[in-house]
Amino acid sequence: MAQNKYKILVVEEERNIQSLVSAILEGEGYTVLTASSVEEGRLMYLSHLPDLIILDLGLPDGDGTQLISYVRESDTTPIIILSARGEESEKVRALDLGANDYVTKPFGSRELPARVRSCLRSHRHSSEEGHLPGGKFVLGDMVIDYDARRMFLNGEEIKLTQTEYNIIALLSERCGKMMSYSAIIKAVWRDGADDGSIKRLQVNMANIRKKMGIRPGESSYIVNELGVGYRMQDKA
16 A cells, blocks of 8 residues: 555554554555554654553553643644553543544554544644634535624524534534543533533434434444543534
8 A cells, every 4th residue: 555644643552553553554655654562652753742642541651641731731742542541530530631542452453544544634624724703614515604793404403402403513512522521511611520521412413413403322423432421423
């Protein structure tokens, strides 16, 4: 496969997994850089400015979340967590610190490149075009008019409350990125997440999905990872 312009930094202590991930990504045409610790990852990040980081959490000199925090001080480089830690609390913590996605080991050889493509597309769109207020967001048959604060599906307006619009606009601005419940709640209501606020979010989301004609269990447009958060898909 022809080489493409994207550089990916893989920060992973286990050599066999590091080699496997590198082989998968190189087979997709990416340039792969590797590191085995938080400090080595930090130095490689500063030296090479990768387009995306794949990061393990369990590293010999610290926790991978330290690198998330370091990068997020000044940069929006996409970060995908690749970890054996599958607990909801670990996923939520990493997402709240600024990770874009979370893949649990063991992973599929087709799943990882798909997650990488999704993060790169989302980041490129945000960087080059922006999902800031103004203009329109288009995803399949869905159109969000940011200026008018209106949403359309199949050419018909979906009547949303102010809160429902704020939620759907927020997810569209971060299309392709899993947002934790607490991140959405903080952005929409300025509250900290507790059982009551999470329930409030879930009720609003259920109303949005119902108005869009999305049946329970379907993942059209919006994906719900129970106990973690929501993501607007970057493909309809």
